[in-house]
Amino acid sequence: MTESITITDNRTGESVEVPIENGGVDASAWKTLLPGLWFLDPAFGTTASTESAITYLDGGAGELEYRGYPIEQLAEHSTHLEVAHLLLNGDLPTTAELDSWVDDITHHTFLHENFRRRIYDAFHYDAHPMGLLTSGVAGLSTFYPSSKEIDDPDVRMQQIVRLVAKMPTLAAAAYRFSKGLPFVFPRNDLDYTSNFLAMMFSIAEDDWVPDPALKRAMEILFILHADHEQNCSTTAARVVGSAHADPYVSVAAACAALYGPRHGGANEAVLRMLGEIGSYDNVDAYMERVKSGEERLMGFGHRVYKNYDPRARIIKDAAHDVFAVTGKNPLLDIALKLEEVALADPYFVDRKLYPNVDFYSGLIYQSMGFPTEMFTVLFAIPRTVGWLAHWQEMLEQDSRIARPRQVYTGERGRQYVPIDER
Ligand code: SDX
16 A cells, blocks of 8 residues: 555546655645645645644544653643743753753843833723733834844744743733732742742732642643644744744734634633533533533533543643642532533534633632633743744744635626716
8 A cells, every 4th residue: 555645637637646744745746737726624624734843632542742742741740941942942951951941031031121111001901911911922022123033043042032931921910910919020039930920929028939739730731731733823823923023923923813712712711601600500501502502612622632632631630739729619510510411412422522721721720819811821821832832843944924825706807887886
């Protein structure tokens, strides 16, 4: 059996054989046979936009690997910055490499003082933090004009360090602004995740440290959210980056995509859904509304996973460690009942709808004291690593500008009609 496909144009009887490589076929191979014919795939459900060596997903088996390492092992043993190094550089760092990487990040967490003092003043006090973060990231590009030199690997890495380091600072600032609280400066004596929690929740103490169990849960959540191959927001980063826009506006474009409730906005939507359901006894009635199409079961379903999202399983376990500290989230029982009903109901089973990464994460965030509006921001912080790893890979692939074609279905050759004759 040859690893290839053959395409035949029945209009001419001509054929072309295309080799199958790494589970894909090169679309340009049939361009000569089928000039001007386009394979229509509006939501990229059956086509690949790129080759990539960063993250592997097997949706049927529910497997997720970063650079070949199973997510379960990384969530158990690693830290967010170690995983960031892995995603960006291709392998786990040595002690010296990790120390140098952590030192770089630690010393780039501050925002330019002009920016920090005024960045959100133009917004309403109750502006959604994702709107603030998206604007803030785009604005950062104006402070680093050299970031446009995207062909220089050293310049690229310098911006990557700045973005990974500053996202928590921008995120915490958005929260503090919305609460009318003074911004908390980053601290160099804390690790990445503890520093973020301190910028979020400390008031004036300069020795504030998070509860170790909550800090570890945050670390695991950051690891699980760091990358997920060609998801909607990563695709946005690659597409904008392919125009050779700078990494700040490419990440801002990704933030904008993540904000959508079908994507990263789902964790916020799950909590609102659980709140609307209100009690364990209302679950069955809600599920009927989902099956009738009146409602969507937020936090369920996935374009790739047609099995349990491996991240959801890990988050569900981590939730118990958090609740041991914070007390059980009262919405947990509603979530568990929704899952129990969905996993037994043919409507969901037939459509292969399982809990995804967003189903349980919000329960943890809420119990840790984050307001619902911050949940997608908590997704954006770690996913900045994935967006930048793909942005970097795209540039290293020397890819062309992303410019898909279309299948035109509109009118042709119409003549202009003066308005008084219409
Ligand atoms: C993330 O891509 C990624 O990797 C994303 C992500 C990442 O790490 O980057 O994993 C993060 O975005 C997770 C997904 C978070 N979104 C949600 O939880 C929102 C709720 N889920 C969906 O809206 C939906 O499942 C999507 C958007 C996630 C996937 O949509 P698809 O692949 O386009 O699937 P579909 O809408 O075509 O649904 C297929 C069928 C439809 O039924 P029929 O028309 O065949 O009868 O399943 C139904 C849908 O109506 N369906 C749902 C449902 N999701 C799909 N029905 C009820 N509730 C749902 N949640």
